[in-house]
Amino acid sequence: MVTSRRGATGSRVRLLPFGDRAVLAEVADLAAVLELHAALAAAPPDGVDDLVPAARTVLVAFDPSRLSRDAVHAWILFCDQQGPDAVLPGPLIEVPVRYDGADLDSTAETLGIPVAELVRRHAAAEWTVAFTGFAPGFAYLVSPDWPYEVPRLASPRTRVPAGALGVAGEFSGAYPRQTPGGWRLIGSTDVVLFDPDAADPVLLPPRARVRFVPERSRIAAAAVISGGFGASGGRDAGDPSSALPSSSAGHGVAAPALRILAPGAAATVQDLGRPGRAALGIARSGALDRGALRVANRLVGNAETAAGLEIVLGGFRARAEHDTWVCVTGALADVSVDGRAVDAYAPLHLPAGATLAIGAARAGLRLYLAVRGGVVSPTAFGSMASDVLAGLGPAPSAAGDVIRSGTPAGPVPTVDGFPWSVPPALIDVPLSAGPRADWFAAGALEAMTAATWTVSADADRVGIRLDGPALPRARSGELPSEGMRPGAVQVPPHGRPVVLLADGPVTGGYPVIGVVPDAALDALAQARPGDGVRFRRV
Structure with a gap:
């Protein structure tokens, strides 16, 4: 509609x-x-x-x-x-910069102006934060004093350092942390643009006015630019506080529960995420298979919202630091305690010193390990979830790490068995038309539902790229950046759909042909490379 x-x-x-x-x-x-x-x-x-x-x-x-x-x-x-009575301007924030970016010379050449003129116009403009996105604290700045449309790089960089100042289209902006990026880099700044532990974590909020103040003794002339960016001051904006909280909502005092012996391919702390913060550029994040985490928590007497470990492809081992209860859910894998086979989807008592082992996943991709009392870890914006794109939350678990737990919400339930099914290798996914379905050729949505798509190797917590027939566009050109959500099916220029997941960006410029309903995303969390996906119109 x-x-x-x-x-x-x-x-x-x-x-x-x-x-x-x-x-x-x-x-x-x-x-x-x-x-x-x-x-x-x-x-x-x-x-x-x-x-x-x-x-x-x-x-x-x-x-x-x-x-x-x-x-x-x-x-x-x-x-x-x-309509509003008035759009009130925000505070004026001055950001010291060095005009020493790797693309300064080529950007001036593209615009047909001298480097000195590019620097002068950029520094003289009063910019306004139109919106944030791409990464937490990344501000899209616009100015009536900036008359240029700057094309993005034909091939984005895989690494743009924190503090790099760039331009693209009508916008200017500075990267709060190291990320990939395709903007043309004209300078750098040492200010911390995003600090999750600060009372006001985003330095440049929407509607703020911004002036870039050149550090004149350090402006690089185009003839001597070496391509470097200068030193980056401050800690990485995505690095959470290392102080372990003495308590966390619903968990009480933290105590050592497990010591990780082998984390497998990847193991991260996840709860149900941090929804409602996309306007700050912060994704929902949290467990991709929320149902599996909820069940694991219930089976050890935790609140469903408690944090646990999300383990990719198994291969995980941990030793109990004291007597505790755990539960493993999600993908199909062999689970054992001290070499003795035990059941998944069942509460497991681990005596102090016992070793829990989770074998390689034979079906599905992600396993969830709940610890009685819930995993306790530093929080960022009210959540312990690890966001791999934004760098929020605790770092991925490593051998030797101690997993701490809090106070359980209730007793361990008595269960004879919990019904569950093995994640299938062919996943049926409902799909509704997206906001940009009209950007595609007639019949593109029907082609999506007729094809059986293959999960590519490009699949992680940010999104899943699907291999299959290319979806031709009816419209060419770039789509102005707009809000994104988990479940959005974007189609980049190569024509293959990408389904965004919980760590996906909150804004994007690829047209969304369809949207997977929120409740169906848990099934996609278990899709592994080589699995099939079929879309069903709803």
């Missing part, structure tokens, strides 16, 4: 479907986005979980158990009719 009405400026707001938990409100330009976002943010009704402004859209995420889609549509259209 697409709904629209004529706004005060003569533009139209279009309401585009975005799965079962979001609506994409599209307007004419960035100024209209700022107006609509301000009106929506003034008094959101109960049930609206997030508002994510972007270049031409505002993504409205909602809880369908508390607010219907029709009610969300009506509220957005009402706010558009009313």
Whole structure:
């Protein structure tokens, strides 16, 4: 369903479907986005979980158990009719920079201006944070004083250092942490742009005004630029505090529970994530197979929201530091205690000194290990989840690490057996039309449902790339960045779909042809390279 009405400026707001938990409100330009976002943010009704402004859209995420889609549509259209009294400017923040970026010379050449003019225009402009995305604290800055449209790099860098200052399209922005990136780099800064432990973690919030102040004694002339970026000051913005909390909500005082002997391919701490923070550039994260984590927690007497370990492909071993209970769920793998085979999906008592071993996964991809009392780890934005893209939360577990647990929520239940099924090698996934289905050739959605897709080796917590027939576009060109959510099926230029998962970016510029409902994402968490995926229209 697409709904629209004529706004005060003569533009139209279009309401585009975005799965079962979001609506994409599209307007004419960035100024209209700022107006609509301000009106929506003034008094959101109960049930609206997030508002994510972007270049031409505002993504409205909602809880369908508390607010219907029709009610969300009506509220957005009402706010558009009313409009805000005024879009108040934010505080003015000065950011010291060095114009020493690796692309400074080539960017000036692309724009047909001298390097000195590029530096002068960029530093003289007053910028405004239009929205955040891509990574926590990454601000998309715009300015009426900046007249240039700068093309992105044809081949993105695999590593852009923290503090690198770049330009792309009409935007400028600085990278809060080391990430891949395709913007043209013209400078660098030492300021910490994102600090998850600070009272105000984002230095450049939406609507803030920004001026870049050159450190004049350190501006590099184009003739002597070596391609370096200068020293990066401060700690990595994604590095969480190393101080272990003495307590965590629902867990009480932490005590050593397990010592990891072998973490397997990867083992990370995960709970149910940190939803509702996409406007700050922070993804939901958390366990990909939430159902498996919930069950594991219930079977050892924890609250379903407690943190556990998410283990990829098995190969995990740990020794009990004291008597405790654990439970293993998720993928199919052999589980043993001191070499004796035991059941998954059942509470297991581990005496002090006993060794728990989880073999290689034979079906499915991710296993979940719950420890009685819940895993206790440093929190970031109210969650212990490890976000691999943003670098939030604890680092992946390593041999020798001690897993601590808190106070259990209730007794270990008495169960004779818990019903569960082996993750299949062919996964049936429901799919609804996405907000940009019209960017694709006629029949593209039907082609998606007719094909059996293969999970590629490019599959992680950020997303899953599927191999199969290329989906041709009906429209060319770049889509302005807009809000994204787990379950969005993006199609990059190579034509193969990518399903975003919990650590995926909160904004993106690839068109979304379809959306996987939130409840169906747990099944995709168990998809391993080589497995098949079939989409079913809903």
